[in-house]
Amino acid sequence: MSDVAIQAENLSKQYTIGTAKIRHDTLRDQLMDGLTSLFRRNGHAAPTSDTIWALKDVSFEIKQGEVVGIIGRNGAGKSTLLKILSRITEPTTGRAKVYGRLASLLEVGTGFHGELTGRENIYLNGAILGMRKTEIDRKLDEIIAFAEIDRFIDTPVKRYSSGMYVRLAFAVAAHLEPEILIVDEVLAVGDSAFQRKCLGKMGSVAKEGRTVLFVSHNMPAVQSLCSRVILIHGGKCIANGNPHEIIHSYLTPLFVSDHSSLEDREDRAGDRSAKIVSLQIENEARDKVIQSTTCLKITLGYRSDKAIMHPRFLVCLYDYHSSAGLYLMDTEAADDFPEIIPQEGSVTCVTGPLNLTPGRCTVNVALFRGGLLADHVECAGNLDIESAMVPHLRRIPNRERVTGIINYKWQINESPGVSVGDRQALPLGENVNPK
């Protein structure tokens, strides 16, 4: 057992749903709650449907020197696990034993203060990440050199360009030397050169024999860096082992959006004479996860009190972060949608290839009945597009820069009369004076 780095036993974390509500709670509400809770036992709220388990009975063991990837969809519980292991939040039950000095990088530049100079921020950030002052003293020159900002080291960081800021922040993080390192993929922000630098650094950290826990959506990176992968789904650890197999199995199950609650959603517009009750988005091929070039099959379930005359369904795909509209699927624009449909049923829309960069999309749905808005739900579902290999492209840009992927080819244009191939074949003199 002596070579264990982290041993997690039945880690669970319970959250109360609607943190937003709690946050805006005022003392007055709490006093009222306090009065009602007097009549409950222990004064504790009984675990009802108001609570969810973000993490449930997660157990695993990580050996020293292992590089373990943690994968799973958004909301699967990866961040919660990370926060528990970083000791940012306490588990509700269960425990984890950590053997060795642990540092976590959930963000670069934590605690940077704009008024302080680069040098001062190195010390502050270093101390926050758990470095000793003597350690920072020793590494200061190295950090400054790594960040390539020696000229501005005594300038307040509020005057830095965003690139310089990130470089400095990463330089400090890169010089952290814990025995166990927990890294969130948010670290890999910025341009692709910077991402490569981050991943390269992670690779070298791993080679030094340190234990690394790496959370990411970037499957190629996980596959190349990690010796083992833990797959989290619905707060549970559902697979643990060989990266290749698990990543494959992760990409296999078809994606179904969270449609179970669509019917109960209250945040909808329209006269409600007809209602969209379910939304299911899957890969048209039904065998794989949704990737950049996937064709989608979108199924909408609806219900009304009588048959719907002149129905019109709209599905709009948005970028999750910028809310920029991407695609609109409108039955009215389509050729042959019936004039009348039964009072209850479902409709399906099959699209062509998405050609979207990896990232999250959100889906709005609407239903018109005889030209009047019957139902409209914003963010009816989310859709995670995973990265895929696109023929002829070695790299796919990320969503922060562009949303679309287009197939293209570059070539060099030949100058008039001379082809690149000909040039070598021709004698030197004739090349200069074409006839």
Next chain:
Amino acid sequence: MNETKDAQMILSGTLPGSERTTLSGGRTTPTVVIEPRRSPLDLDLRAIWQFRELLYFLVWRDIKVRYKQTVLGVGWAILQPLLTMMIFTIVFSYFAKIPSEGIPYPIFAYSALLPWTYFAQAIGRCSSSVIGDASLITKVYFPRLIIPLASVIPPLVDFCWSLLILVGMMAWYGIGITWNLLAMPAFLLLALLTALGVGLWLSALNVRYRDVTHVVPFIIQIWMFVSPIVYPVSLVPEKWRLLYSLNPMVGVIEGFRWAVLGKGAPDLLVLGISSFMVLVLLVGGLVFFKRMEKTFADDI
């Protein structure tokens, strides 16, 4: 096994082939056990000592930033109590004719305003300290107590500057320094602990109820008038004296005046009650803070 790892085994003095071949030398006891905290009295104060350098850097940050952002810098530290003292002298001494036990009123007021200004600043900063460092709390682990602890120290710098003015005033009024002055740090410490004790409650409450932010200035204002700053304790009717001294700042301010001016030794009973109250506030605050800190990262 690659070369780097072999090299490390040699460096760390472990023999190749043995099981203990990693950086930490294969500990058999965990460095940290992460689990729900069981006892409310488990305050884990040792962790604060381990993170003392972070405490130092947070204090250092606050002091640096405080003097960087302002034009007058140190000037504010001096102007604030000085102007307040002048206004108090005009209002309470000239207009209201409040006695000051034979001490010139300006110095009577100023010697109380020194610890008071510190206290008011410390409590203000402390109560918003945790939400102010939300970005740290949600991203990095360290003993959360470090934050309120670090917040009550920077105002001491301002205190030291305004102390210089007091020295000048004492010279002006011809008040000699006595051995009592040696007791001053003890009363300052009492003020710090009071601010911390109350600040711990407020800072933890502030995470969940932002009402606290609005209440604090009001608390400070009320508290000033139930402390013997503009008037001497002798104005308080005898029968209310004990109740009055439940306010820890009564002991602090009385003691501070005595230490600086060498007159009017504080009632030991008053001092005892005040100190006891500080202890109650502080221990209660610590337990409450530790209880609340579990959900800081989720609630903030």
